[in-house]
Amino acid sequence: EVHLEESGGGLVQPGESLRLSCAGSGFIFSDYWMQWVRQAPGKGLEWLASIKPDGTDLYYGGSVRGRFTISRDNIRNVFFLQMNNLRADDTARYFCVRGIGSGIYYNFFDSWGRGTLVTVSS
Amino acid sequence: EIELTQSPGSLSLSPGERATLSCRANQIINGAYLAWYQQKPGQVPRLVLQGASTRASGVPLRFSGSGSGTDFTLTISRLEPEDFAVYYCQQFGAFGQGTKVEVK
Numbered sequence: 001e002v003h004l005e006e007s008g009g010g011l012v013q014p015g016e017s018l019r020l021s022c023a024g025s026g027f028i029f030s031d032y033w034m035q036w037v038r039q040a041p042g043k044g045l046e047w048l049a050s051i052k053p054d055g056t057d058l059y060y061g062g063s064v065r066g067r068f069t070i071s072r073d074n075i076r077n078v079f080f081l082q083m084n085n086l087r088a089d090d091t092a093r094y095f096c097v098r099g100i101g102s103g104i105y106y107n108f109f110d111s112w113g114r115g116t117l118v119t120v121s122s
Numbered sequence: 123e124i125e126l127t128q129s130p131g132s133l134s135l136s137p138g139e140r141a142t143l144s145c146r147a148n149q150i151i152n153g154a155y156l157a158w159y160q161q162k163p164g165q166v167p168r169l170v171l172q173g174a175s176t177r178a179s180g181v182p183l184r185f186s187g188s189g190s191g192t193d194f195t196l197t198i199s200r201l202e203p204e205d206f207a208v209y210y211c212q213q214f215g216a217f218g219q220g221t222k223v224e225v226k
Contacts, residue, residue, distance in 0.1 A: 037217075044208075044210065044217060044218075044219045044220045045159070045161075045167065045210055045212075045217040045220075046217065047212070047215060047216065047217060050214075059214075059215075061215065062123060095166065095167075100172075101172075104214055105152070105155040105213075105214045106154060106155055106173075107155075107214065108157045108169055108172040108173075108178075109157070109159070109167070109169060109212070110169045110178065112166040112167055112168075113166070114166060115166065
């Protein structure tokens, strides 16, 4: 059974950094695109970043490009989201998501972690 | 950048009725790359359709998708109680804002 588990969320002040981790199990981690998606309280879904199975290609949404960095470790079956210069509007639940498909466009989000809550507040 | 606009924002229907949800892109997109997700309160999203019209594993036959170009539709032929949820369309880089299907 596919399992994704996020960690690393918490309360930080504006301008601070946080690193989220997501551990995957139950599947061949290195075969899949992985992404981060967030959802602010009471709001819709926002795609943040995607990383190719071998880690060579990275894609970012406009609201986080330049501040967030996605990476992965296929030996340990884990991937990360380094978040710098956090702002109040980054407050959300952050989901790690597995993608099925052959590329960044043909990439559908079939398995989701439960999410980790990030709160940015002074 | 791709923008996806869903309509209506909410839909009040009774069980057994037909639900028609719309997703419009701000530019022509390849339907093969479009997906629909269902999210119930307190739950994570669930993939419903991929490639605009292919049902994901375990999704009932009452869910269908269609469309091309800039306009795509998710149809639930006869609503069951478990279908009342928020539905999002998605393509690389963007989610629609969601359509809430609620009980009338």
